[in-house]
Amino acid sequence: MSDQAKPRKARHAATLADVGREAGVSAMAASTVLNGARTSTRISDETRQRILAAADKLQYRPNATARGLAERRLNTIGLATTLSGNELNQYFLEVFNGVIEAAAAAGQNTTVFAMPDWQQVGSRLPAICDGRIDGLILLAPLINPDDAAQLPDHTPFVAIHANHAMPGVGHVASDEEAGAHAMVAHMLSLGHRRVLHLAGPNTSSGAQRRIDGFRRAHAEVGLTVNPGQILHSDYSAASGRRVLTEWLERHRGQPMPEAIFAANDAVALGCIDILAGLGLRVPQDVSVVGFDDTLLARTTRLATVRQPLRDMGHQAVALLMQAIEAKHRGQPARQATEVLLPTELVPGQTLSAPPAHTVLIP
């Protein structure tokens, strides 16, 4: 025994050929024994044992890249998203949880591609789909129809919360309009009459769907929504703080809205922060609700609308795997499938009936 306990080479892992040589058989015999024996032929028990012993001795590990090349399949899926404000957000984290969980269950790895904005998606997507992934999930893509039509057709795609339908691309979404409607209807039924909506950015179709739900709930009880009642944020807590602060300054001395319906959880928490700074209690003086039910909401017990983000990740992976399997079996290429999941109200601690007294804006 030398001072090196293990007699394997340092630079590279052992290959099938090494194992075969060691066991005195061909590399392919080793292949059939060690990796999935695809051929109908079998190996005698005796040589099988020899091969296994050799593999063990040499610490053989199959090389995923080589296998990928030969099988035209890497067992890796991609997840493309944007870094909003230079960072990944809660929404991403929630969906990613679902994706990685479902992918792992399906024996797939997950590679994340994050780009500053969806403009660049058109240029980078083809480069991404260059054999390093078997399929790609687009997370909340803001993609124009032209670019959508240019998607490379040798890779299966699934989109989550896409702003536009894409030809041949599976789609997973939640019913945001219904969720917003249910929440706002609930607020109105609690007696709230002046509800401020701190919506998302204009570019977001999800923000628009939440506005639609907000309006519909008002319309149903005969209330009209005036334009000043809907403000726009960029989905971040900081912008929630900024937008609300500006609005309050413009309405100083006037009655405080009884409730705020925020575009997402972060914006809602930004609002709560500002209200606390003004000495207002939530929900005693003002109710605040969010949207998404991210970890942010679960941690702070925020009243919110639950989007099944994790489950959407699962569904997206399921759809993608179907498409990958189909393509691999040479079946009919892409077949768009639409999955629409329901939302759900989460009570939380930040929503109650409006205060008996009128609160004035300090």
Place this chain on the structure above:
Amino acid sequence: MSDQAKPRKARHAATLADVGREAGVSAMAASTVLNGARTSTRISDETRQRILAAADKLQYRPNATARGLAERRLNTIGLATTLSGNELNQYFLEVFNGVIEAAAAAGQNTTVFAMPDWQQVGSRLPAICDGRIDGLILLAPLINPDDAAQLPDHTPFVAIHANHAMPGVGHVASDEEAGAHAMVAHMLSLGHRRVLHLAGPNTSSGAQRRIDGFRRAHAEVGLTVNPGQILHSDYSAASGRRVLTEWLERHRGQPMPEAIFAANDAVALGCIDILAGLGLRVPQDVSVVGFDDTLLARTTRLATVRQPLRDMGHQAVALLMQAIEAKHRGQPARQATEVLLPTELVPGQTLSAPPAHTVLIP
């Protein structure tokens, strides 16, 4: 023109051989023109143009897997972590932000491997290091020395916040003891005397370092920490709620601690939630501070200790890239490097001087 606008094959992307054929040259000529011309030889301008035209016509895309096999390099790094309580946490999100950012800047993709616990790391790591990644970052590994010694030696590793030193593995950490010490010293200087520490789990060496800082700050001003002053959570908001609730129930009617120093931001927010439920105001009645400065803290303006998590991601990638480059150039294998980053106090809105009156536990 047929009804198919593009004359490329549907199933597979065009290969170098296809391009060569189209342009009437060899595949390798196409390779030198289209991908990095590694050889010293050059191609005449005329054939270069022919090749480029052919590539464009055929929509040629280099195949990353094939290139990876040939170059023994995939330009992909891995990030291994655990799903605590079945979900990825804020800590992960912060570090991941840094990793993906730095990796993208270095032209690397990032694949995430999440496993339920670090026990399984020993079994899965070798399988992960099978040629699908060039190097691996271990995020907060709880690994035993034996397993650490077993790490495959053909792949470079870097650990972040590791519980043990690992031979030949780069390490990035922040000075948690100093951070905890600075925060607690600050709290004591504000006049707090009864500070409860809701620490992390016993298994976490980071939790221990925070406890050390907590103790040192007390010792410096001549205060002794009694055992009941330190409670253990599992780093989640839910466990923060549970542990604090139980503790408060056991101490009903006694004086409320003036401040709570939580193991991380989530636990701190869990505490705030419970205190609010008891009608106690933060920080007027009780101060609460967190640790990490995750998005959770930034969103709620929690007083906390900032760990440069994103920057730690950057540093880890830098270390890893160094190791990968070195290995690729056949240089001296692993060379452990230790990077220790400073922490920083974040004031926030949840820490103030202790109340003038004594608050009793309801």
Place this chain on the structure above:
DNA sequence: CTGAAAGCGCTAACAA
């Protein structure tokens, strides 16, 4: 039951 041969798409030596 086993081995030989060809090829996945690309790169890197060597000839021409």
Place this chain on the structure above:
DNA sequence: TTGTTAGCGCTTTCAG
């Protein structure tokens, strides 16, 4: 300046 020849490590026909 260009083409030829070998692989990278694995899988998959097809013969023995």
